[in-house]
Amino acid sequence: MPTTKTKQALIPLLDLQPLQDGNQDGIQLLASELKAALEEIGFFSVINHGVSWSLVEQIYEATKSLHALPQSEKDALTMDRTHGGYLGMGAGTSYASEIAGEVRKPNQNEAFFVHEGGYREANQYPELEGFQQLTASYIAAMQELAGSLLPVLALSLGLDPDFFAKDFDVPSVTLRMSHYPVMEYSQNEWGLAPHTDSSIFTFLPVNDVPGLEVRPAGYDWIQPPPIPHSFIVNSGDMLKRWTNGRYLSTAHRASNLSDIERYAVPFFYGARDDAVVEPVSTTVSSESQSRYEPITYGDYQRWFLDRNYRGLTGNAASETPP
Numbered sequence: 659m660p661t662t663k664t665k666q667a668l669i670p671l672l673d674l675q676p677l678q679d680g681n682q683d684g685i686q687l688l689a690s691e692l693k694a695a696l697e698e699i700g701f702f703s704v705i706n707h708g709v710s711w712s713l714v715e716q717i718y719e720a721t722k723s724l725h726a727l728p729q730s731e732k733d734a735l736t737m738d739r740t741h742g743g744y745l746g747m748g749a750g751t752s753y754a755s756e757i758a759g760e761v762r763k764p765n766q767n768e769a770f771f772v773h774e775g776g777y778r779e780a781n782q783y784p785e786l787e788g789f790q791q792l793t794a795s796y797i798a799a800m801q802e803l804a805g806s807l808l809p810v811l812a813l814s815l816g817l818d819p820d821f822f823a824k825d826f827d828v829p830s831v832t833l834r835m836s837h838y839p840v841m842e843y844s845q846n847e848w849g850l851a852p853h854t855d856s857s858i859f860t861f862l863p864v865n866d867v868p869g870l871e872v873r874p875a876g877y878d879w880i881q882p883p884p885i886p887h888s889f890i891v892n893s894g895d896m897l898k899r900w901t902n903g904r905y906l907s908t909a910h911r912a913s914n915l916s917d918i919e920r921y922a923v924p925f926f927y928g929a930r931d932d933a934v935v936e937p938v939s940t941t942v943s944s945e946s947q948s949r950y951e952p953i954t955y956g957d958y959q960r961w962f963l964d965r966n967y968r969g970l971t972g973n974a975a976s977e978t979p980p
Contacts, residue, residue, distance in 0.1 A: 670703070671703045672705075673705055676688055689811075690814070692814045699908065700874065700893050701890060705885065717792065717923050720792055724789070724835060732744045741781065744770050765848065765849060766849050771834055775828050775829050776956060805826060808822045808823065825929040825955075826929055826930065831928065840914055840916070850911055852911045856896060857926040857927055858894055859891055860927070865920070865922055867921075869913055892908060892910065899936075900938060928955055930955065931955060932955075934952050935950075
């Protein structure tokens with residue numbers, strides 16, 4: 659399908675200043691805007707989010723430094739089922755998403771993963787001065803941002819603002835520090851093939867180097883326009899399950915669409931490992947029966963990881979999610 663650039667009006671822009679100010683009327687309006695964004699598009703951008711942009715810039719610089727290391731140093735930190743670390747070029751394939759198509763080629767990017775919470779036991783870190791402390795600071799800032807949306811999410815579903823709090827006291831989060839080299843892609847090949855995310859929310863800081871493409875229902879692939887100092891956010895498979903399919907998990911893909919190196923640092927935010935995810939009461943009725951069986955957040959994540967990275971985890975996974 660062709661790719662086109664789009665006006666920002668298609669992807670809603672949410673101003674989070676009411677959260678910073680504690681403005682209850684503004685928060686109620688945000689809940690309405692979030693509801694519309696997740697029901698209609700599955701993507702939105704946020705501004706006035708409270709995350710220092712200098713911290714974002716430091717993370718981008720650290721990502722560049724990481725991927726500039728000798729290959730032998732990166733390979734020594736290869737990730738596995740329970741440890742964060744390095745994923746080499748072509749080491750992952752998007753098997754977990756049906757939308758990747760019949761022909762599935764390895765994803766043409768390399769990445770480094772840092773996890774907190776969930777079932778992962780530990781992380782591995784490169785010998786770069788301040789790297790571990792910087793990633794910890796960034797993850798803490800992103801957890802605060804993501805957590806601030808939980809009451810808004812609950813309100814958008816007609817629930818008590820604290821509804822999700824018990825399931826996110828120890829959230830499962832992942833920072834992915836990705837590198838997309840300059841290259842020409844063959845047919846049915848991408849930096850990251852068409853897919854949906856497994857998490858609740860994904861936060862991607864704006865990037866001047868184009869690469870993200872989104873396919874909302876009823877549209878061809880589009881490139882979201884960059885908004886200075888913003889994050890583009892999308893909902894994932896587990897939020898779709900939690901809302902009985904009401905909130906979308908929208909297809910997207912990534913490549914390097916420029917003639918310079920591209921880096922991206924998506925942050926994936928999810929519930930505690932043992933949180934039971936099943937459609938909330940306000941999304942189930944006699945006219946809209948529950949579409950999903952209960953599953954823990956961690957069990958779904960383990961299936962997703964094994965499905966896409968079997969060569970690294972050593973575990974096979976069923977074609978369909980549990």
